[in-house]
Amino acid sequence: MNPHLNAANHPIHDFAYAQQCRARLDEAGALVLSNFFRRESIAEVIKQSEPFEANAFYASSTHNVYLTPPDPALPDDHTFNRQIVSSKGLIADDEVPGDSPLRSVYDDEAFRTFLCRVLGIDTIYPYADDLSSINVHFASEGRELGWHFDNSSFAVTMLLRAPEGGGAFEYVPATRNSAAGDMSFDRVGRVLDGEDLVKTLEFEPGDLVLFRGRDAMHRVTPTQGSVTRLLVVFAYNDRPGVGLSESALQTFYGRTA
Numbered sequence: 017m018n019p020h021l022n023a024a025n026h027p028i029h030d031f032a033y034a035q036q037c038r039a040r041l042d043e044a045g046a047l048v049l050s051n052f053f054r055r056e057s058i059a060e061v062i063k064q065s066e067p068f069e070a071n072a073f074y075a076s077s078t079h080n081v082y083l084t085p086p087d088p089a090l091p092d093d094h095t096f097n098r099q100i101v102s103s104k105g106l107i108a109d110d111e112v113p114g115d116s117p118l119r120s121v122y123d124d125e126a127f128r129t130f131l132c133r134v135l136g137i138d139t140i141y142p143y144a145d146d147l148s149s150i151n152v153h154f155a156s157e158g159r160e161l162g163w164h165f166d167n168s169s170f171a172v173t174m175l176l177r178a179p180e181g182g183g184a185f186e187y188v189p190a191t192r193n194s195a196a197g198d199m200s201f202d203r204v205g206r207v208l209d210g211e212d213l214v215k216t217l218e219f220e221p222g223d224l225v226l227f228r229g230r231d232a233m234h235r236v237t238p239t240q241g242s243v244t245r246l247l248v249v250f251a252y253n254d255r256p257g258v259g260l261s262e263s264a265l266q267t268f269y270g271r272t273a
């Protein structure tokens with residue numbers, strides 16, 4: 017068993033437990049497994065990550081909700097082109113130490129098998145580029161992650177440190193059906209205008225969060241207070257050998273290697 021995980025709370029080797037988790041994820045579009053990572057391991061990761069905060073990458077540009085370039089054929093105020101601010105910073109996989117508990121968990125075969133069972137897919141693979149697999153996000157006072165849909169079909173995150181206030185994960189379940197090519201412009205526009213109902217997903221440091229962010233629009237509200245919100249994203253692919261393009265790496269990390 018991986019020494020960084022609370023096996024007593026979460027028997028990840030147990031097929032029936034994984035099936036239960038899968039049912040919860042399918043029903044709610046999100047799954048929070050409380051107290052998944054051990055407290056000592058979280059403390060170690062915070063200690064390793066903190067020195068990187070000053071050198072984290074902060075994108076200076078805005079983005080649309082779909083995380084794509086704008087369409088010049090559409091007006092600037094069209095929902096597709098509306099620009100969103102995200103001011104959080106991050107460090108990339110190549111800045112996560114080799115002995116990090118995060119890497120031990122990310123690489124763990126039993127953890128990957130568990131994720132596959134919960135997500136209902138056969139195999140997952142790390143990213144083929146050097147930056148995308150494990151990322152640590154930093155949001156100091158006033159920083160936020162604006163409304164967006166993820167490019168990936170699923171996201172696996174763990175909060176490392178909660179801020180004093182703000183930093184809430186807000187989402188709109190089933191905002192669209194991307195598999196059917198649905199962009200949901202009306203609904204997305206209403207959410208951006210604050211006219212649609214938004215839910216908050218509650219989770220604490222050490223909780224594992226699985227989320228289907230390609231169809232559920234989501235954001236993280238600005239951090240309040242002097243404690244920086246710290247969160248790790250474990251990114252996987254359902255196909256081997258897939259990496260981000262050079263232009264995507266430049267956008268997300270400000271560098272390509």
Ligand SMILES: O=C(O)CCC(=O)C(=O)O
Binds near residue numbers: 161185
């Ligand atoms: O910070 C979070 O809780 C969510 C992160 C997220 O949505 C993302 O990285 O796409």
Ligand SMILES: [Fe+2]
Binds near residue numbers: 164165
């Ligand atoms: Fe996201």
